[in-house]
Amino acid sequence: MTTIQESLGSSPEVNLERKKSSSKNLFGILMTGLTAVFTLFILVPLFALVFDVARQGLPRLGLQSFTQLPPPPGLTEGCFGNAIVGTLIVLAVAAAFAVPIGVLAAIYLNEFGKGSKIAYWVRFGANVLTGVPAIIAGLFAYTVVVLAMGRFSAFSGGVALAVVMLPIVMRTTEEGLLIVPQEVRQGSLAVGATKFQTISRIVVPAALPTIATAVTLGLARAAGEAAPLLFTALNNNFWSTDLFRPIATLPVLIYFFSIIPYRAQQEIAWAAALVLLGLVLIVSVIARVVTAKRRF
């Protein structure tokens, strides 16, 4: 039995280098290769999806896409103008609920309740809320709004999407407030501003780009949700801007048109998917760039 020192002493040219072909090296190469394959494995479907949506959606897309009503089954002329208007209306309702509540709640968490028990539980609740399936948000809005009003409506769709948006808006806004340095607040308080003045005139304006990001990220997420709208906004084959009637939206239109066996409707679904995907991806990229640059 020799210790390391003895073996070093007895043979000065002992080789500590691991052989290239040793099983450990081969294992390492194999595993590294495997991780690279896994990464490709994820990227290929993503690019295939974007490519296919662009390829199938572009031929049908044009100015008329935004101005025409969808055709009834069997006919081919038309597009999804009403669904774009509907999506915007439903999103506006959702934002009207989710943005003030989310931003004010974030202000409480970061400006007043830091480290408090309340803040702890609110964050806990918001994180669990993020994990509540969107379909549950839809059923919730169905029981609260649709059953109470007696009919499906754009308004109830907005309520359902607000539930989806709210935790995203709150948590992202909170991150934005968090990077406003403490000195800025202290400076404002030191010259005699009240807490309200400090927050409304100093902290919030400083965090405004991130708050804007929070809102757009929330909107982007809500814009793509179809599940909550199936039980609330439902669908509408005609132009409608009435908050208290069913309304067409892009995701629901894509769903209904993709499961019926009419070629023209399927083409419209692809074109609508291209619009939706393009919108959501562009917003996400911009939001990422804005938050990445934001440093104090």
Added chain:
Amino acid sequence: MASSTGESMRFAKHSIERRTSTESIFDKGFYWLTLAMAMAVAALLLWIVLQMTSSAWPAIQQFGVWNFISRTTWDPVQNIYGILPQIYGTLVTSFIALLIAIPVGIGTAIFLTEDFVSEKIRTPIAFAIELIVAVPSVVIGLWGIFVLVPFLRPFFAFLNSTLGWIPLFAGSARGFSLLTLGIVLSLMIVPIIISITRGTLAEIPPELRQGSMALGATRWETLLRVMIPAGLSGIVSSVMLALGRALGETMVAAMLVGNSNRLSASLLDPGSTIASLIASQFGEAGRTQVAALLYAGVILMIMALIVNILAEVIIRKFQNV
């Protein structure tokens, strides 16, 4: 000198005005407003739970708990409702999704945190993967129907013809199946596992890696025996969050799983999940059936809540390690 100081002190005393009462009311009011909104966010979760349960209550009483989750028929005509096939479908598809997403997600997270390739290549890859989360699920469903299902069909047919003697791969292999949904779900949840695992691996103190390497461990021995065990809590909670997402995914399920109410052992047969059942039946449902669907929604909600609360608790418990 002394008098001038006194003068200025007296001057100062007069110059500091009391806050006007409107100012302090605003200040107080603003505080209470933000507090109320923060509480509203937490209360919303409770409200959803209570509202869902109370809306489904008549159905819960009518159909009972055990009958509802153990029966295999969904028959609106005779008002017999059981969701065992849907519970099975939800669990099986989520399990397939995790089976694929866990190794792929951890592997990719390692690829993106180690220096196998330069930062210039890794950053855009990581960014692209995070974009997957943003892709609306109806768009993934649409792509699944018209591109992925036709693409997978020959593979399924091959599986069926060679391994058809195993009950898991028996059946018709038409393309819309539990396996298809599991595969697509894995793609949708893998970014969640990757981003949290990456964050966890990046936060592990470098001393751990240095210590392991100094003892002569190879890079992969260090990764598998030191880094991954050290980051296990983060990885586990990412898996829980991913599971929560997979359980509740609706549009993709409704579009790809085939919406069959039969309970079948084969992964290649069409099936259904709780979410797909609700989405596909709601449109034509009468009063009792809506109640039964709300009941199914409550069961889905409970499953998702358990998974998400566990994830949150794990993250909080080990956050400071």
